[in-house]
Amino acid sequence: MKGVAFTNTSELGERLWDVADYVIPPQGENVFFVMTNLIVTPNQRQTTCPESVNIPDALCYEDEDCPAGQAVVAGNGVKTGRCLKDRDSIRGSCEVLAWCPVEKRSKPKKPLLGSAENFTVFIKNSIRFPKFKFSKMNVLATNNESYLKTCRYSTEHPYCPIFLLGDIVRWAGNDFQEMALEGGVIGIQIEWNCDLDKAPSECNPHYSFSRLDNKFAEKSVSSGYNFRFAKYYRDAEGIEYRTLFKAYGIRFDVMVNGKGAFFCDLVLLYLIKKSNFYRGKKYEEVKSSSRKSLTSPTLNGSQSPDQLDGL
Numbered sequence: 001m002k003g004v005a006f007t008n009t010s011e012l013g014e015r016l017w018d019v020a021d022y023v024i025p026p027q028g029e030n031v032f033f034v035m036t037n038l039i040v041t042p043n044q045r046q047t048t049c050p051e052s053v054n055i056p057d058a059l060c061y062e063d064e065d066c067p068a069g070q071a072v073v074a075g076n077g078v079k080t081g082r083c084l085k086d087r088d089s090i091r092g093s094c095e096v097l098a099w100c101p102v103e104k105r106s107k108p109k110k111p112l113l114g115s116a117e118n119f120t121v122f123i124k125n126s127i128r129f130p131k132f133k134f135s136k137m138n139v140l141a142t143n144n145e146s147y148l149k150t151c152r153y154s155t156e157h158p159y160c161p162i163f164l165l166g167d168i169v170r171w172a173g174n175d176f177q178e179m180a181l182e183g184g185v186i187g188i189q190i191e192w193n194c195d196l197d198k199a200p201s202e203c204n205p206h207y208s209f210s211r212l213d214n215k216f217a218e219k220s221v222s223s224g225y226n227f228r229f230a231k232y233y234r235d236a237e238g239i240e241y242r243t244l245f246k247a248y249g250i251r252f253d254v255m256v257n258g259k260g261a262f263f264c265d266l267v268l269l270y271l272i273k274k275s276n277f278y279r280g281k282k283y284e285e286v287k288s289s290s291r292k293s294l295t296s297p298t299l300n301g302s303q304s305p306d307q308l309d310g311l
Contacts, residue, residue: 001034003119007112011040022113024229024247030254034119034165036180037111037248041103044230044242049100050084051075051093058093066094076102103244111180111248117166121252122148124161125205127192129260134196138205158204169250172209182224183248185212192258203260212253225251 005017022035051058057073060066060083068081077098085092096102128135140147140159151160153167169176172186187210194203213225226248234240 001032001119001121003116005113005115009040009112011042017113022116022249024249031251032121033249033251034116035247035249036113036116036183037108038113039104039107039246041101041244044099044101044244045239046098047100048080048095048097049102051077051079051096051098052102052105053093054105055093058096060092060094061090072096099242099244103246107181107246107248111177114177114180116180117164117169117176119165120152121163121165121168122161123163123188123190123254125190125254125256127194127203127205127258127260129194129196129258132196132260132262134194134200134203134260136192136200136203138190153207158207165250168209168252172211174211179250181248182226183250184225185251185253186210187212188252188254190254190256192256192260194258194260196260196262224248 001019001023003019005022006015007017008014024033024035051072052075053059055072055075058075063081063083066079066081066083068079070079071077072079072094075096075098077096077100080095080097082095083092084095124137124139126135126137138159138161140151148160148162151157151162153160153163166176168186168188169179174184174186189208189210191206191208192203193206196203214223226246228244228246230242230244232240232242
């Protein structure tokens with residue numbers, strides 16, 4: 001991945017986001033996640049504070065509604081036995097022992113890292129059929145060192161492995177800015193179907209893109225894709241604090257399928273008695289899935305191609 005974004009929020013102030021900040025985890029196997037939106041709760045420490053009023057199990061009218069030691073269902077901590085109210089309020093929320101202050105529930109109305117639409121990803125893939133002593137990569141064979149720095153994948157440039165994230169989402173039939181608000185999952189399928197009777201130049205990768213999460217559930221409480229992580233630190237007195245992030249973003253799953261075969265030996269394949277045995281020797285098929293793919297996105301410009309071995 002490559003690309004930077006600038007934000008200015010009340011929680012973090014002015015901040016520049018680079019690859020180490022928005023690609024999570026830093027190294028993934030056939031899957032990578034790009035953060036496009038987030039909720040930040042800075043300077044949390046373990047102490048007591050009011051639970052969020054947005055959590056039904058935390059609402060109370062008196063102390064008896066907050067039995068001490070009971071965890072708040074779908075909440076952030078353990079009840080202390082006190083019901084905390086504003087001065088003129090009848091209803092309040094239970095005090096909890098938790099990382100305080102508790103997480104905010106409201107998210108930005110537009111994606112914080114909407115500029116991720118212009119970020120690029122380098123997807124390096126190779127196919128190999130050892131039975132036929134054939135291999136090929138999805139990168140143009142050139143000595144031009146500037147090629148990968150300037151090219152972008154398109155149908156006119158199928159051997160440029162540099163993709164714009166906005167293009168990938170658009171090819172999957174979605175609007176990047178809409179998807180970036182609450183996140184989602186995109187599948188990148190690479191197909192190698194090769195007739196090895198023909199020249200190697202006829203064996204080419206074919207890409208397809210699709211959305212894997214339920215895009216029709218945009219109004220659902222479970223729509224999108226997000227998770228939480230935290231960064232911890234201690235002050236001069238040794239008290240532990242953390243900054244909590246609820247990250248929304250797009251997960252990209254890379255999936256590879258490949259098939260290589262010779263087609264010229266029609267007599268041996270279909271007319272002789274042992275045609276089934278011969279046919280089994282002449283065809284070779286390789287597959288991989290999103291869970292165990294043999295292609296990996298290259299982060300930070302590193303070049304470590306995985307090879308797709310014939311089965």
